[in-house]
Each structure stands twice: as structure tokens, then as C-alpha cells.
Amino acid sequence: MESWRSTPRVFWAVFSAPSFWLVAFFLIPLSLIWAYSFGEKTGIIDIAVTGTLDNYIRAFEPVYLQIFTKSLWIATLSTLICLAVGLPVALTIVYAPPKAKPWLLLLVILPFWTNLLIRTYALIAVLRTRGYVNFGLEWLYDQASWLFQIVGLGGLGAAILGERFEPVEILYNNGAVLIGLVYVHLPFMVLPLYAALERLDRSYLEASLDLGAGQFQTFWRVIVPLAMPGIVSGLIITFIPTLGSFLTPDLLGGPDSTMIANIIERQFKSANDWPFGSALSFMLMYLTFGALALRAFLGRGRSSGLEA
Amino acid sequence: MTDAIIEIADISKAFPGGVRAVDAVSLSIREGEFFALLGPSGCGKTTLLRMIAGFETPTEGAIRIDGVDMAGTAPNRRPVNMVFQSYAVFPHMSVAENVAYGLKMDGVAKPEMARRVEDALALVRLDGFDGRKPDQLSGGQRQRVALARALVKRPRVLLLDEPLSALDAKLREAMQLELVNLQKSVGITFVVVTHDQDEALSMADRIAVMETGQVRQLAPPAELYEHPNSRFVAEFIGKMNVIEATASDGVLTGPGLGVIARAPDLGDGPASVALRPEKIRLNMAPTPALGKDEAEIEGTVTTVSYHGAESHIYVDAGEGVLLSATVQNAERDAAHRVKRGDRARLCWRLADALVLKE
Ligand SMILES: Nc1ncnc2c1ncn2[C@@H]1O[C@H](COP(=O)(O)OP(=O)(O)OP(=O)(O)O)[C@@H](O)[C@H]1O
Ligand SMILES: [Mg+2]
Numbered sequence A: 001m002e003s004w005r006s007t008p009r010v011f012w013a014v015f016s017a018p019s020f021w022l023v024a025f026f027l028i029p030l031s032l033i034w035a036y037s038f039g040e041k042t043g044i045i046d047i048a049v050t051g052t053l054d055n056y057i058r059a060f061e062p063v064y065l066q067i068f069t070k071s072l073w074i075a076t077l078s079t080l081i082c083l084a085v086g087l088p089v090a091l092t093i094v095y096a097p098p099k100a101k102p103w104l105l106l107l108v109i110l111p112f113w114t115n116l117l118i119r120t121y122a123l124i125a126v127l128r129t130r131g132y133v134n135f136g137l138e139w140l141y142d143q144a145s146w147l148f149q150i151v152g153l154g155g156l157g158a159a160i161l162g163e164r165f166e167p168v169e170i171l172y173n174n175g176a177v178l179i180g181l182v183y184v185h186l187p188f189m190v191l192p193l194y195a196a197l198e199r200l201d202r203s204y205l206e207a208s209l210d211l212g213a214g215q216f217q218t219f220w221r222v223i224v225p226l227a228m229p230g231i232v233s234g235l236i237i238t239f240i241p242t243l244g245s246f247l248t249p250d251l252l253g254g255p256d257s258t259m260i261a262n263i264i265e266r267q268f269k270s271a272n273d274w275p276f277g278s279a280l281s282f283m284l285m286y287l288t289f290g291a292l293a294l295r296a297f298l299g300r301g302r303s304s305g306l307e308a
Numbered sequence B: 001m002t003d004a005i006i007e008i009a010d011i012s013k014a015f016p017g018g019v020r021a022v023d024a025v026s027l028s029i030r031e032g033e034f035f036a037l038l039g040p041s042g043c044g045k046t047t048l049l050r051m052i053a054g055f056e057t058p059t060e061g062a063i064r065i066d067g068v069d070m071a072g073t074a075p076n077r078r079p080v081n082m083v084f085q086s087y088a089v090f091p092h093m094s095v096a097e098n099v100a101y102g103l104k105m106d107g108v109a110k111p112e113m114a115r116r117v118e119d120a121l122a123l124v125r126l127d128g129f130d131g132r133k134p135d136q137l138s139g140g141q142r143q144r145v146a147l148a149r150a151l152v153k154r155p156r157v158l159l160l161d162e163p164l165s166a167l168d169a170k171l172r173e174a175m176q177l178e179l180v181n182l183q184k185s186v187g188i189t190f191v192v193v194t195h196d197q198d199e200a201l202s203m204a205d206r207i208a209v210m211e212t213g214q215v216r217q218l219a220p221p222a223e224l225y226e227h228p229n230s231r232f233v234a235e236f237i238g239k240m241n242v243i244e245a246t247a248s249d250g251v252l253t254g255p256g257l258g259v260i261a262r263a264p265d266l267g268d269g270p271a272s273v274a275l276r277p278e279k280i281r282l283n284m285a286p287t288p289a290l291g292k293d294e295a296e297i298e299g300t301v302t303t304v305s306y307h308g309a310e311s312h313i314y315v316d317a318g319e320g321v322l323l324s325a326t327v328q329n330a331e332r333d334a335a336h337r338v339k340r341g342d343r344a345r346l347c348w349r350l351a352d353a354l355v356l357k358e
Helices: A002-006 A008-036 A054-059 A061-094 A102-114 A116-125 A134-150 A156-159 A174-199 A202-210 A217-224 A229-241 A247-252 A258-267 A272-308 B047-051 B096-105 B110-123 B139-151 B169-186 B197-203 B223-228 B230-237
Strands: A039-041 A045-047 B006-012 B020-030 B034-038 B062-066 B080-083 B157-161 B187-196 B207-210 B215-221 B239-246 B249-255 B260-263 B269-275 B281-283 B294-306 B310-314 B322-328 B343-349 B353-355
Touching: A002 A116, A002 B187, A008 A272, A008 B047, A039 B269, A054 A061, A054 A272, A061 A102, A061 A174, A061 A229, A061 A258, A061 A272, A102 A174, A116 A134, A116 A174, A134 A156, A174 A247, A202 B080, A202 B281, A229 A272, A247 A258, A247 B294, A258 A272, A258 B047, A272 B260, B006 B047, B006 B187, B020 B047, B020 B062, B020 B207, B020 B215, B034 B047, B034 B197, B047 B062, B047 B080, B047 B157, B080 B139, B096 B110, B096 B139, B110 B139, B110 B169, B139 B169, B169 B187, B169 B197, B187 B197, B197 B207, B197 B223, B207 B223, B215 B223, B215 B230, B230 B239, B230 B269, B230 B353, B239 B260, B239 B322, B249 B269, B260 B294, B281 B322, B294 B322, B310 B343
Parallel strands: B034 B187, B034 B207, B080 B157, B157 B187
Antiparallel strands: A039 A045, B006 B020, B006 B062, B207 B215, B239 B249, B239 B269, B249 B260, B269 B353, B281 B343, B294 B310, B294 B343, B310 B322
């Protein structure tokens, strides 16, 4: 760092291209959208930035507020499910034999290398009425009713299990959205948790066991508190993209599964209301900033206790 | 003496990859003693200690504590507690919470817990530190917390892995004394792992010297120092001059040195003679009357290394024999009398020379 500072020419040679890229394709478009959010539509494609707050006021209309709240709920819930699933997964990887570790990590990262759309359609194939989950359930149904037949209780079997196998409707509702969001965002949770747990000094766990604590006590009283920075990171890194998802609710959800990002997409496409879409986008941004600020705040409060 | 509290029978530990960290070690540790495991880095001390604590499973052999075989007993169910090399004081808990942790796990009632925590903190002279967080403590204080946290559980045996290695020299010396006093006052058996022979000699009742996974010698400090059973132990404990000598007719002669030791039972052939530097006298002038049971050699002073209370004088006696003698600086400015390049005579009692058969 020091040497870069003392030789500004090298610094510019290395950083001018990325800086230009960042400014041209990220900061400028973002500023434009931000400006639009204070604008009005004056024609099919014309927007006048008038400084109006109408778009933001409209964003607080009950319809949108309700979708915001619902999105927050779904994002929160799927983030928490990710945590509940991700923590054991991360622990398993940390304590796996050294040779298995890179392979297990690869399994977690692998979905990142596959297109989201493909993964989502694959999930549909698994969850739909004639999908693998239902095939599995049907197989179980057949086995169970066959068992009842064998013991001569076919009638009782039919009474308990039903006359015919009824496929379970998993797709196109809020549950499916939740499953999809957890599936897509699990790696975002597992990786920071893994990093935090991997850093954790084993002697803390051994000290806890040595002092008479069982595995369960050690988990709650030592591992979780010491991994808290990783848990907070994981929660936030998972929560932010979950809140902004639009593909998953679009493809897996039912009519009432719309999330805020779907509304935003609609504004930019079918509704052709860029100013309102921009305002909604920035509402989402402000929420994200809020979450990040919360992490910084929590991080500051805790970091003192977690060194050493 | 009292009964064995820990019996280690023929224990081995092979790590995946083929390292035999501990190799057929048998020893017993007596109730109430201060026992040290001493050896160079990588000799398997920590592994042996961790097997006693239950963090490593022996590949072969058995460990009995109080006569009970510990195979299959989890660490949290063994009547031993451990002080970790890194102390492992929980950073998210206060000093008092750290010390109370083990009692809480045992389901000790609140009032008794408070009393015992207070006593334990007083024992390690940390009264008044209850509310502090570990990052507000010095290294020495953190170590006391680790000690208190283990002692408060009143274990049958306290295992300490290099307890003093993270402390600076001054503090280490003070803590050595303190640990010994603490051990005598609580009466708990201590097993200390260390690679510092000075520390082991000054603290332990008995020391097991280990090398490459095996115990080379197990003896009280003075016996270990004065009667090492091998060249390894001789050179590992304290400073030692070793001269390659030849034995014939019960006397050993050094290369061009004359008789330097006596060993009536030793067969003829090459042997090593070991001499502690402090057992060698340094004379600048020829000795008026050399005793019959003494040896003397002459050489040139090559180095004088000054250590305050004493100086180490290195003398080259020719034929590749380099000896060091320790001289007490009993008088002020005495050290200046010996200079590099001086001729000097070294003499010692033949009985003080140790013959090592390898
Ligand atoms: N988990 C492990 N897997 C493989 N080899 C190990 C493991 N733990 C220790 N070893 C090896 O076993 C040998 C003994 O290790 P140990 O930690 O017991 O040594 P030590 O005497 O405590 O050394 P030090 O004084 O450096 O702490 C070393 O060669 C080490 O590399
Ligand atoms: Mg060690």
C-alpha cells in the first residue's frame, strides 16, 4: 500500500481501468436511477426529474406497504431457515476429515456455477405434482398400502391413507417460494459460517468439554457466541439478496407470492413507470443500508470480546 | 510413597500418516505429586497429556485413573482437568463466568458456586477481577484464570500443557514458585508438560524425560541431573561436556589427556565421559598438589561468556576437546581475570565424571 501511495503513476496505471469501469457502469447508472426516483413521467420514454417525492409517497400506499412487509417476512423466515440448516452444514464441513473438506466445500459452491434459471427449473421438476418428491411419496404410499393388504387390513389402510394416492401440491405457493429461496441462498449462509467456525480455536471447545460440558452445552455456550460475527455476517449476506429476489417468487410462487422485486420489475417493464420503479428500488436499497449499518453496529459492540 | 493415581500401561498413539507420537510408554503417577513430562519439541508430550485428558484415543495400551480404565470415557466425564497452553479462557465470558463455567455444568447450586468461585479466584490471587473480560487481563492473569477455572472443579489430577511458555522470563520464574506452592497447598496431583528443563528441575517431584515418543528416564530431579542414564538425558538436562574417551583396565583416557575418569566395571573400548561444567575447577597457575583421585588438563581459553553470577569459560584442550567450566563470580570484578587466549588448567574429581555407555 505504502509503495502505491508513493508512486501515483503505478497506482493510476493499475487502477484507472477498473475505476472507469466502476464509475461508468455502476455509479452513473445508479445515480440515474436515484435521480429518476425523484422524477415524473412526461411521455412514453421521457422522464423529467422534478424533485417530487410523489413516488416515495406512493411507495407507502397500503398495497405496496403490504408487499414490502410480506417480502420482509419471507426474507426473514428463509434467512432463519438458512441459518438453521447452514449451521449444522458448516459444522460438519469444519469437523470433516481434512481430505473431505475441499470436496464438501465444492458441493456448497457448485450451485453458484449453474445458472439460477436452470436451478429453479430443476427445482420445479423436483417439486411439481408429477415430480420426484411426489414420486417418492407415491412409492411410500404404495409400500404402506401393500403392507396393509398383506396383514389383511386393506380396509383400514384405505381409511388411513386414502383410496388413491393424492399428489401433494408443493409448487406455486408461499411454501415453494420459501423452499426455493432457502435452496438458492444457502451457500451465502454456509460460507461465512464456515469461515467463522474454521477460525475458531479448537482449544475453546476442548476446554468446554474438559470442564464437564456436553456437546450440546458446548455448542450453545461456546460455539454459537464465538461464531456470532460469522452468524451476523451470514444473516445479512443471505437476507439482502433474499429480499431482492424476483425470479424465485416469479417461477415458484402462486398469485399471492409476489415480492417487492417483482413489483419493481413490473414497473420497469409492463407498467413502464421508471420513476416509481426507481423509488421502490431505492426503498430496498435503504433497507439494505439499514441492515449493513446494523451489522457494523453489532460488529463494533462485539468485536472487543472476540479477539484473543 | 502413596499409591498411583494415574497408571499408563504400554500406551501408543499413531497418527494417520504414520507418525508414532507416543510409543509404548508405561509410567505411573503418584497421588499428590508434581509430575513433569519433559522433552524436546515434537517428542509426544502433548499427545500423552491429551490422551490422559481424553482428547486423543490411544492406538494401543490403557490409561487407568484411580484404578478405573478410562477407555471410552469422554473428556467431560474424567476426573481430570486441563490447563491449555493457549489458556483457552473464553473471551465472551467474564473472569467469574469463566471460573463458574465448570461448576454450572456440574449443576452446583448458586450460593455454593459463588463461594467456590470466590475461593478459587483468591487462591490464584485474582480477587476483585470477577467482572473483567479476558481481553482486559495480562497474559499472566489469563493464565491464573485458566488455573482457577480448572482447580475450582477440584479434579483428582490437574494437567498443564506448557503452562508458563507464554510468559516472559521474570513472570515465569515467579509463576514456577507459585505453581509449586499452589500444588502443595491444594494437594492435587499436577502433571506438567514442559520443554524447559530448568522449569522441570525446579518444580517437579519426579520427571519423565521423553524422546521420540518414548520415556528415556524417569527420576527425581537431582537423580536425573547427577545420574543421567544416557547421553541424550545427560545433554538434555543442564549443560554437559562430553569427551570421547577410550577405556582400558578400568580407566578412561581422553585423546592426549591422560586419565579423565574411572570405571572399574567397564570393558575396554570407546566410551563417553560426561562432565558438568560446575564440577570443573579452573586454575590459572599449575595446581600445587593434585589429588590422586583428580584429573587435570591444560588448554587455551577460547571464550569467556559472562552471565552475572557466573561465567562460562570455554577451554580448548587440543585434539578437538572443547570443555566449558562454570566459574562463580564470588568476588567483584573477578571475571576480568580470565581472558581469551590465557593458558588455563581444568581439574575435577574423577568421581564427578560420569561414564556413559550410550
Ligand atoms: N493431530 C495430529 N496429526 C498428526 N500428527 C500429529 C498430530 N498431533 C501431533 N502430531 C505429531 O506427533 C508428534 C508429537 O506431537 P506433540 O504435540 O505431542 O509434541 P510435543 O512434545 O508436545 O511438542 P511441543 O513441545 O512442540 O509442543 C509430532 O511429530 C507431531 O507432528
Ligand atoms: Mg506440545
